[in-house]
Amino acid sequence: NACKLFFLFLLSIPCLCSSQPSPPPLRFSAFLDDSNMVFMRWDHDEEEMMTFELQVRTVGWVAFGFSPHGELPGSDIVIGGVFPNGSIYFSDWHAVDEENLKEDNSQDYQLLSLTEDETFTTLRFKRYFQTCDPNDLDITGDTARLISAFGTDDTVQFSKGQRFLKSLFLMRVISPTELNDPKIFFTYDLKLNDFPIPVDETTYACTFIPLPIVKQKHHIYKFEPIITTHQNRSMVHHILVYACGNGSVLPTGISDCYGADPDFALCSQVVVGWAVGGGSYQFPNEAAISIGTPMDPQYIRLEIHYSNFDLIPGLIDNSGIRFYCTPELRPYDMGVLQTGVFTFPVHFIPPGADAYKSYGLCKSSQFNEVNVTLVSILKNYHMAQRDYSEEAVRMENGEQVRIICEDNKYDFALQETRDLKEVITIKVGDEILVECNFQTLDRTEITFGGPSTLNEMCLAFLFYYPRNNISSCMGYPDIQQIAHTLGQEASDAMEGMIAMNYVEWNNETIKTAEKAAKEADQIVMIKTIDELQKNESGIIRDIMIPESGLCHDISGRLGVRGPQVTANLRGAAAVISQALSTAEILPLPLLLLTQLSFTWLLTSSQCRI
Known part of the structure; x- marks a missing residue:
């Protein structure tokens, strides 16, 4: 009789799951490994929220996150999976070093669903672009370094699991x-x-x-x-x-x-x-x-x-x-406009530079009277371009109007044509300024502009419409002025380039050269599709980088990251071993759900007896 009453009680509970709407489709997708074991779908919205769905060929633990530069230390990681008894675990972590992870004090990834079948574990979750947790990495328009990993069971051990790194542009x-x-x-x-x-x-x-x-x-x-x-x-x-x-x-x-x-x-x-x-x-x-x-x-x-x-x-x-x-x-x-730094013969980057900026100026004064609309961009650099900074900027009447594109995490192995976030109109008389930031700490000789992969380039190909008769618009500084500023004699451009080899390069001369190249008279070479060329002159203006927006916690509240908040959160976090205990990963509400599940199973087994 007790069992019948319990069964009737279960029937009286309304079903809350059958009427749930299916989640919206995610527009973008990619495999995160060469063996096609980790498949990711993602999308973003105007609320600055990114939604991810990972389908991983495993029945064990799954990890996903963002790396600052491609390594594990400093990475922002979320870990989840399904226990053999059907209960789930999901939590937000960050890597302290190669051996230790910490669970974030602020849990900023919101789980939407987590399922497992005989072949795949599938997680769907979301987070804001910029959270208020200093241990979370921002999702930006830069190239993202994505870390994914999984194991064969639910004992989370990064050292024994499979781990992958992939560069991907998320803001498609x-x-x-x-x-x-x-x-x-x-x-x-x-x-x-x-x-x-x-x-x-x-x-x-x-x-x-x-x-x-x-x-x-x-x-x-x-x-x-x-x-x-x-x-x-x-x-x-x-x-x-x-x-x-x-x-x-x-x-x-x-x-x-x-x-x-x-x-x-x-x-x-x-x-x-x-x-x-x-x-x-x-x-x-x-x-x-x-x-x-x-x-x-x-x-x-x-x-x-x-x-x-x-x-x-x-x-x-x-x-x-x-x-x-x-x-x-x-x-x-459609037309294509080649902009940036004129590659040869006066482009150079000093050796031993932690950061060295080059500038290429385009003045659209020779364009026909029709304004053009930019829709996408392809950037082409070589091995010295550091994952630090690159911008293309539109200037009008000498004032910065907007940044056309930027990538502070450039990856040599990912140079793709990218659609712009919104179409941009270039008016006759506007300037386009391309800035590239190079790093040559591993080099003892000057890196010159040129075609070799060991030479360097700073180019941006802009796709636009309607097509006009201009094929390229690139700039370079007066190399003689730079040579004289560095205390070298030069009667022409060729002697100016040769003189760079006699400079004793150190932090001071590197900064002097960068400043001289920016402040020198700029020559702008404009070439038509008929191979006609005309030169203009110009100056390099400062690029103003807008401040980042407000952060969000997962509940949607706005905030500002501050140094005191950062210190408090770091002080409150507890270090744990890389060999994580799955029980520790399981958030408290899910632990309660697991206990309720065991209680129900116990009751039903007693009814069958």
């Missing part, structure tokens, strides 16, 4: 589902065929290829890399496609882009670009690249930069770019 704007795919399209490949990669650290291979012949105007609405992998990795650092005119004036075959034959460096109007770490890119719905009209290119120059650091012989390559073409036209024709 447009998802693939928001882009219009045409009903009619065809693909066209621009690539090298069976090219033997030289046994050199750096090779720039160029060839000229005709574009497809179409009877009417078409748009290239998407492009993607075709990469040949060698020994499980790619030798290709970047691929650029330049627009050319009549093929009768172009050389044939494949040769060094910047070698003895200057004809292989013809054509400077960038059409599309890809760099290491990037994937396919589809233009926004309002614009695409035009082909098939008298104003459009007939040929392209395909430039592939190879980095064969290990000097591996016998490598054959078939890499290139695939175009997606359609007769279904967009409202505007």
Whole structure:
């Protein structure tokens, strides 16, 4: 009778779970490891909240978090899983060092769901971009270093689990589902065929290829890399496609882009670009690249930069770019503007610099009278670019209007085309300033601007519409002024560059050189698609970095991080071993839920007896 009464009592409890709405779909996704064991979906909203969903091929513990620079110490980590009895654990931690984790005093990750089946453990949770906990890393527009890990059971031990690191840009704007795919399209490949990669650290291979012949105007609405992998990795650092005119004036075959034959460096109007770490890119719905009209290119120059650091012989390559073409036209024709520091011959970075800024100025005074709209950007740097600072800024009448983009956590291995958070209009007369921050602590010689991976670049390719006749707009400082400021004699630019080798580089001379390069007269080189060039002059203005916004706790309350709050939280946290006890991870409400579950099981078993 008691069992019947208990059963009737259970029937009288209303069901609260069946009417729960399904969670909204998350727009973005990526695998966080090469073996496709950790799959992440994510999205963000106007409330500065980021939602994550991890599906991990394990029935043990799962960890996910943010690393400051790619290492474990200082990382912001959340850990969760499902016990064999069905109860769940989930908590917010941070790594003190390689051996110790601390549970955060402030729990700023909110669990939305946590399930496990025979194959996968799936966690869905959210947190604000900037929390009020000093042990949480901010989610920003920078490249994020994501740490993920898992184990085979529910004893959390990072040293025995599998751990992965991946750089990812989280603040994506447009998802693939928001882009219009045409009903009619065809693909066209621009690539090298069976090219033997030289046994050199750096090779720039160029060839000229005709574009497809179409009877009417078409748009290239998407492009993607075709990469040949060698020994499980790619030798290709970047691929650029330049627009050319009549093929009768172009050389044939494949040769060094910047070698003895200057004809292989013809054509400077960038059409599309890809760099290491990037994937396919589809233009926004309002614009695409035009082909098939008298104003459009007939040929392209395909430039592939190879980095064969290990000097591996016998490598054959078939890499290139695939175009997606359609007769279904967009409202505007897309153009590409190359901005930044003019690479050669006066760009240099001193050795032993913890931070050294270079500036490239573009003045749009020579643009036609039509304002242009920026929609995306591709940045291209080499190995000395530090994960510290990079900005592209729009100036109007000498005043900073806004930062076009910035990345304080640059990763050489992730150079992808990124949509801007909002479209930006560049008016005639505006200035675009590109700032790059380099680090050369591991170098004893000057790093010069140049094509080699061991040289350096500071370039930003801006995708815009409507297309105009300007192909590049880059700047560089008067090198003679810099040489004189550093106490060196120089009668021309070449002597100025040579004089840099005679400077005794230390912290003082590095800062003097940086200041001199910023304050020197700036030469702005503007080149049209017809290879006509005109120089302007200008000055480098200070870039104003806006202050970060208010922080949030998980309840939504606003706050400000202060040094006293930071000290109190750190003092209150208790150090625990890296071999964490799962019972300690289980938050108190879940422990109570587990106890209630055991009570119910005990009661039901007594009823069956």
